[in-house]
Amino acid sequence: MDAHPDTLTQLARPHRKAVLVALLWITIVAGILFGILNAMKGAWVITWVEWGMSLYSAFLLYSVRKPRQLERWILAYIFPFFIAMMVALATPKASVTVFGWVLLIPLVGHLLLGRRLGLGVSLFFIGLALVIFLNRFHADTVVMDPRSVANMVVLTACITVFSHVYEVSRERSEIQLLKMAQTDFLTGLPNRSRIKVFFERERSRAGREQQPLSLLIVDLDHFKEVNDRFGHEAGDRALVFFADLLKHRLRATDLAGRLGGEEFGIILVNTATSTAIQVAEDLRRALSEADLQSDGQPISLTMSIGVAELGVDGNSLQDLLAAADQRLYQAKDQGRNQVVPAPVTHGPAGAPSPLV
Template sequence: MKTPKHPDLGATLEQSRSGLRDNHRRSLARLLFLFAASALAVFAVLQWFNGYAWIFASELSASVLLFLGAMRLDATPYLQRWIYTFLILLFAFFLAIMLLPDASVAAFVWVLMMPVLAYLLLGRREGMILSVPFMLAGGVVYYLYLGGVQSASGMIDLLNLTLCGILMQIFMHMYELRREEAEQKLVELARTDTLTGLANRSAFQSTLARTIAEGERSGTGFALVVMDIDHFKAVNDTFGHNAGDIVLRHIGRCLAERLRTTDYVGRLGGEEFGLILRDAKPAAAYELMDELRQRIARQQLTCGGANISVTASFGIAQWPEHGREAETLFSVADGCLYSSKRAGRNRIAPAALAPRAGQTDTVAGGAA
């Protein structure tokens, strides 16, 4: 079984701070950097003619830094820090231009851009934390700009900006909340086997890759088990595919109910299942699978008035003893599974582990 060459969708989205993946966030941040740099260059020239030399120097310096930053965005490992710094400085700049003595009333429209940029680049939680204080500050600055609300027209102006800002904040928050919920459902569908409710092949491979990476860091071993239902084709041929589906769902429940909370199980395809037994020594992994094998063998299912009994065969590989790569572990576990099939099925074959005295259902890896 080959590991996927594309990044796992679920893991990628879990690591992302917003609905955008990091490469998309970099592209959007680069666009914002370039736009802000160009706008600041234009405003710097205008401020020079307005007689604000210090603002001209500040805006021109910021423009140069943003142009340089846009060229470095693809390479920086500190994307989140860059985004935070950019947004904080940008929002502070919005407030600064509103505080200028000759500020235009049009400058206050930038307040409404704060939640849009914050939620888009930072996600729901962090976007709210950053945007709300700046929007409140913008409202206070606008109140000061109006010089009070003694007249009805002043109150109308203040309410227009306030209500629009509140609605923008609520809409962005609700949109991000609903988007996250829909995205999570799509991720679950993409990672779940619809028949058994277990993880599908892609999700299992991704979890195995992460488990190996965790093992490399901590030095903690684990067991990879490949399990196959014996004579499953005969079940479909004799009782129909509906009975086969019932058997698969039953096996899925058995695996999910019996395994520890630290273990992981998935359907690899057809009648084959995979199990990751974290921090399980060879003897413990064997005993757990033998108990599961016996449980499957002694249970009967009823379908259309017929009683159906199935058994399962297992192959076990141990990390790192039998390989440090996912493909190597699968190859060893598959070899053990085929050994247990050839030896009569309803057996467990741990790799490179001799049978114990008095046990007839254990096969050494590679045995005929």
């Protein structure tokens, strides 16, 4: 399962908010302190920059309580912060030690912006800081001592690389944990949690693009008899076999998941009821004709399927599950091994239309 970019953003949001709040407090306190110290030295340009950044950070600290706009507040902080840093570096009265703040750029950039944008922003401002450094001290033989310059370059490069590697590792770990939390341990199919996330995303897309969306609920017929006759281990193998069948028969854009026991849910993207019925019939025939055995004895599997469509049967996952589940039990009552879609009536011109 590849994590959607929006999902990654949601995962990183609490982490980034905590980092942002901490940085805002540090910026407020440090800005006041260094502003006073620079004022005592008569460096009024950098003094007002420091105090202005403190006031601005206090405003952001108040505003960041709105989590939905967190990414905007991060950008609203990080660019003025780095620009203020560049102004401080370029100030003639600022000492060479102020360039030590450059080491914060890759750390802050990656922690707040992630591995891609964080790396890009970090490299840009580090490069700008290097230009400012060379412009200010190119004629100073003491400052431009090759050993000192090499130490700063290597140290900055190490922190940039370590920050990037950390973000890559953290992102991969969160994706892996999310995958484990949203995957059925036996079949490897998505579980209810993942089905819900997928449905919400595809429902929004279907609304924007005016596309249909259908849901199938599948239940393996007489599965208890399989467990009783062949054993639970054979029953587990049968479930895995069916899961593999779903993976090979469905499109990459669709999603099949295990709802529990021998019940499965399938979301068919850009698919109306008429096409969903065809998909369901194809799955039903494929399973009934499948060659599944246990210790040389054939295991006969069939399934009953209920079909529901977004808009026709409701607009929430709960609505569609309820409608498809009702038709699934209707298929059971009618003898199993069949597909039951929404009932249809005929409109004025004789064309079939769904009942709503």
